[in-house]
Amino acid sequence: MPILRLENLCKRYASNDVIHSINLEMRDREFTVLVGPSGCGKSTTLRMIAGLESVSDGEIYIDDRPVSSLEPKARDLAMVFQDYALYPHMNVAKNMSFALKLQKRPKKEIDQKVNEVAEMLGLTNFLHRKPAELSGGQRQRVAMGRALTRDAATFLFDEPLSNLDAKLRGQMRAELALMSQRVQKNMVYVTHDQVEAMTLADRIVVMQDGHIRQQGTPEELFKKPNSKFVAGFIGSPPMNFLEGTLEHRGDMTCVVGQGYILSLLPEQAQRVNAANQKDIILGIRPSDLSYAPDAKDGDALELTVLISEYIGAQSILLASCGDQKISVEMKSDNPIELQKNMKFQAVKQGIHLFDRKTEVAL
Amino acid sequence: MSTQAKRLTPYLFMAPAAVVLVVALLYPIAYMIYASFLDWNPSQRIGEATFVGLRNYSNLWSDANFRESLSVTLKFAALVVSIEMILGVGLAMLLDRKIRGMTVLRTIFILPMMIAPIVVGLIWRYMYHPTVGIFNRTLNNLGFESVPWLSDSFWSLTSVIIADVWQWTPFIFILSLAALQSLPSSAIEASRIDGATGWQQIIYIKLPLMMPVLIVTLLLRLIDAFKVLEVILVMTNGGPGLSTEILSLRIARTASEFRELGVAAAMSNYLLILLMLLTAIMFTYNRLAEARNARLRQAAEEG
Known part of the structure; x- marks a missing residue:
């Protein structure tokens, strides 16, 4: 698996600094969670990694290859969006196979891959439905299925569970944890919910105001917070x-x-x-x-x-x-x-x- | 208030509008339908005209001029609407981005639509003028020969089409742009991550999602294109020959020049039927789309 590395990454909107020089190295097959209050720059960072947002300064390396000027598709990554971002006019199977179709893979291979992933996510009976015919949890699963069929090296998640109700969120969180164990890929996950961060992460990166405040395993952050902000953010009920x-x-x-x-x-x-x-x-x-x-x-x-x-x-x-x-x-x-x-x-x-x-x- | 009175109140409030509708719309239409069954000269009162049944309608089909006029109308409508759709949607795709001064540019783009049709006709007539018009002067200055913009049957239809495209492309442009900007941005971002190039995004994501708006826009434009009159009247008055004589112009001439009110009414009815057909298609499409959405919602709730 390629190693993802951010070096002095900055983002500026009209001389307004949103991300102040971030340095971060993700290990092989690590589940990294970027967590912080809204406006801390976690989503912007993720979108820069994805290539949806331009990089103002610094560089993103995937396997020591600078990628910040490359199109998203050249970065070999898949992404799950907060609002699922399914293609409303395509059925579930077409949503999941769109990337493979663009890659002009043989139809047999595409069908096989889609069926395999649908099986894994319990979507086999819904393959011919349109997104509007699905419940929130099912749409969420299709969004993950779309990422999984891609077989990309790195998976990006932008608050994937925040549109679900509390009960479903807990359930999907567990499914996500299972899935990440099974597929063994690099995962970068953004959330404002410290419970999600604690339960899913191999490593948590706490962000505030465009800075990384602390990074480490959930246990390290819980036991040895380096500042009052991190101490108050991690743990529920709060310190x-x-x-x-x-x-x-x-x-x-x-x-x-x-x-x-x-x-x-x-x-x-x-x-x-x-x-x-x-x-x-x-x-x-x-x-x-x-x-x-x-x-x-x-x-x-x-x-x-x-x-x-x-x-x-x-x-x-x-x-x-x-x-x-x-x-x-x-x-x-x-x-x-x-x-x-x-x-x-x-x-x-x-x-x-x-x-x-x-x-x-x- | 008694229940009876309560039930009648809405009708009371609707009554004035209903009266206006009957007097201003239904009466003239009924009058026109009745007139289409008559052999009626403007010098006669309607009571004096002879009743000829469906003769006006059937005679029209053997009238080569009417058939020519109908074919010009169909050709004109099909061409202008296709060209306007392609240009309008294309421009919307190009201008759907954040560039400084875009608001000003967009305003300028929709200006032609706001000019009165008579004025549009006059502007273009002067520009197409064989000797002093800007097109021929420019061509001459560049060393090319003059083009018979309005005096050759091929060129006159082309000129009329160009003027209509100039005036109405902005309509499709602003509707497409609105549709484009209301598309879910995350779905487009997802397609970029999935590896779609700019063209692939347009073909697989943007156009299919804009389709409902585009279909309604197309039908609206088509209905309008069948009714066009003033611009062509001012520019060519249907000529040379019958090359630009669209139906509405022929109807006007049949009534005023040929003094055959019954035939003109029959022609109007043919046009009305055509337009009603298009409107019916549009409503049916909307109805179908709504029914489909309702079905999808229901399916989602049933999980």
Whole structure:
């Protein structure tokens, strides 16, 4: 499989920079997800790779071959669009075989390929229907089928699931994961949904304002976010952030803020002391807090639970810590009373500290 | 209000329009149909004219001049509409892009359509003038011989066609451009990724998707082309010979010069039937397209 590489890639619209010099190398057969809030430049980046958008500066390499001035068809890639982009006047079989027909492949080969892919996606009974006769999920499958029949080296996905309802989205996500395991191609996938990113990606690239903020495996990004932005973006429900200052109590380094004091582990203390920064932001994930009435001072936060959202085995609590809001994810069988002060223990390894000015992880 | 009154209210509001319709449209048409069965001279009152049944209609088919006029009309309509469709759609394809000044260019393109037909006829008549017209002067200056634009039977039909194409291509151009710009851009992008060249995009994606608009445009233009009168009247008045005498011109001359009102009415009815046929085709096409869409939607819902 060819290796896809972006080198100092820029996109400008009338002196307005949308993508600021992106560098990215995708490994062989890697499922790379570009994720970020809307307007972060992820779709533009994908469209530049596809050749639908011109490159203002920098270069895209496929197998060390610069391709930024080539037509899309010379780049050997297939793409799935957000609105499926099926050809409305062609039936499913013709939609899926259009590329092969343009390549003037023999009819027998085309039919075989279409049937094979239709079988795999459960579309065999719909081959003669027009896109308008299909449901959203089926159209989505045809769009993927069209990409698959191509047998292209690289697959691009531009928010392929965002037009589906929640239930179907979950189902298609699982099918996509299965498909990517089966076909073993380079995949570049754009989404604003961090759950999709976490579940599908071998590697996540978090983008914001036309910059890459961080890239790594889902686990790396979840456990070691390099900035407050990434920490807040990855993970659901999102990480809590509390303002605080560093203080030394005896031989312990503590984070002190409105309504809480938390002592740090020695290695954390060493890191933040080296940064020599007093004003910080404390980050802690809702799942790293647990109800602990007997917790020691310095290990726990004292919270007033405002709302308890019961979602089955788990409940999400919305609580106040001083005048800041914080959420806690925990087992539903804990005895929670609303409007009362209760102690919640924090998992020490789950404490993230960020510089309050630069929002970079310490 | 009683239910009876409620039921009648809409009719009350429609009544004025209905009266106008009857007086201004149905009465003249009925009058024309009746007149087509008469041997009627303008100096007679309608009551004095002799009733001849279908003779006017059957006589027309043995009238070589009418047949010639009908063939000129068909030739004219077929040629102008084909040329205008090709040019209009082609221009739309070329100009469907973001270039600075495109809005101004588009406005200029549709100007001919806005000029009154009489004026168009006069403009072209002067341009085609054998000695002072710009075409022949330019040809002469370049060392070519003059072309008998309006005085030769081949060239006069050609000249009339050129003028009509000049005036009505913009109509097809703006409708095609609107159709082109409402096409799903992602489907076109998908075809680029699938490897379609510019021509292949046009043939396999753009034209098929524009087809519903193009068919309606074509029929509208065809209906119009059968009715054309003023431009040709001013430019050639049907001549030389019968070379540009389209049906509407022949009808006008039959009534005013030959003073045969009954024959003119019969001819008008033939033209009306032709136009109604075209309109019926257009409505049927729209009906079919709607039915098809409804069926597709239903199938999609049933999954």
